[in-house]
Amino acid sequence: MSKECCGSNPNTMLLACSGASNLGQLANQVAVELTREGFGKMFCLAGIGAHLSGFVQSAKDVPAMVVIDGCQVACSKKILEHAEIPMKAYVTISDLGIEKTMDTNLKREEIDRVKAAVKEASNKFQADWAEYGCGPEGCSI
Numbered sequence: 239m240s241k242e243c244c245g246s247n248p249n250t251m252l253l254a255c256s257g258a259s260n261l262g263q264l265a266n267q268v269a270v271e272l273t274r275e276g277f278g279k280m281f282c283l284a285g286i287g288a289h290l291s292g293f294v295q296s297a298k299d300v301p302a303m304v305v306i307d308g309c310q311v312a313c314s315k316k317i318l319e320h321a322e323i324p325m326k327a328y329v330t331i332s333d334l335g336i337e338k339t340m341d342t343n344l345k346r347e348e349i350d351r352v353k354a355a356v357k358e359a360s361n362k363f364q365a366d367w368a369e370y371g372c373g374p375e376g377c378s379i
Contacts, residue, residue: 250278250302250360253314261308261331263342268306268352277357278304287317297323304329304360306352309338327363329355
């Protein structure tokens with residue numbers, strides 16, 4: 239299947255860590271920029287963590303989601319697990335070789351690298367599901 243099969247989906251939910259380190263701030267900045275570019279829509283992870291019913295249900299119902307964690311602590315992933323929300327695509331920024339620091343002066347090269355990784359993870363998830371006849375409207379199997 240073509241890597242470009244799925245492209246951007248304005249209905250892709252973007253859930254980003256917003257921690258105090260550079261990695262948390264990178265995750266947040268990437269979600270903001272991808273939302274502005276029309277790749278997806280940033281959603282409130284804190285609302286899910288607070289178990290607000292509308293936020294939790296929206297996350298359960300969304301057809302496409304990318305979770306962006308800054309580091310191996312995996313706060314975003316743990317919030318979804320605690321709320322019993324199945325994860326779809328997942329990126330951990332520290333896995334991209336970006337070191338965790340307390341310097342929140344973000345580098346354009348790192349933002350662009352993370353954006354590319356998020357797009358790749360989203361496309362891979364959508365391509366994997368497309369092989370089973372699934373798409374935003376559900377599955378044909």
